[in-house]
Amino acid sequence: MPDRKQRGGFDLVCELLFRPPAHLVARALAPLRVSPPLVVVAGAAAGFAAAFEAGGHAFLAAALLLQLKTLLDNADGQLARATRRVTDFGRYLDSESDLVVNAAVFAGLGISIGPWIALAGFALLTAVLSLNFNVERISRGAPASCDRSPLGRAYGVLYGWQDRLAERIVRRPSRTTVLVASNFGLSPQLLVLGICLALGEPRADVAVAAACLAVLSVLIAIDRRKP
Secondary structure (H helix, E strand, O other): OOOOOOOOOOOHHHHHHHHHHHHHHHHHHHHHOOOHHHHHHHHHHHHHHHHHHHHOOOHHHHHHHHHHHHHHHHHHHHHHHHOOOOOHHHHHHHHHHHHHHHHHHHHHHHHHHOHHHHHHHHHHHHHHHHHHHHHHHHHHOOOOOOOOOHHHHHHHHHHHHHHHHHHHHOOOOOHHHHHHHHOOOHHHHHHHHHHHHHOOOOHHHHHHHHHHHHHHHHHHHHHHHOO
């Protein structure tokens, strides 16, 4: 099945842990003509359920639901590519639902870890994911784009400023920077969050996100100093 997204880096967690079972899900859904956006909605529903469980201090249930969301996140793209139903609508829906679900999860965690720590965690995660996307995009020379559809406009509002800011910060990312950034994507981040939740230490995830942002900042600073 032609379901592999072409990327500049190799996401170990995604490729080795989530992609194989997601491939099976996509293969099972393809003959049923299930719409890829419907899988996106199912993944978002799992994410919102995780946020609800996190708010109720049911951390293990939240951790498992987050991994289900990640599985479906990987399956929807594979299904779209395998069935040749890749659309801008699906891309925008996927990106925007991820952001909203992340916000909901940290809002739920705010009940347990405090609103300011949760807000810091959400901001750090958003920054890391923005660099994860934009470092790879800039390395390929691909432009940031959105159309004038309702979801396209929403994408521009939610992500456009992030893309523009990244273009001012990131200059000619090295192969090392691309490789490291590719391993700080949503799948690894939600896996780490799930582990922290399962251990009953959700605050630890905020420290991990801060460490990821620090590493990327150092690599980007090194790249900027190169002639």
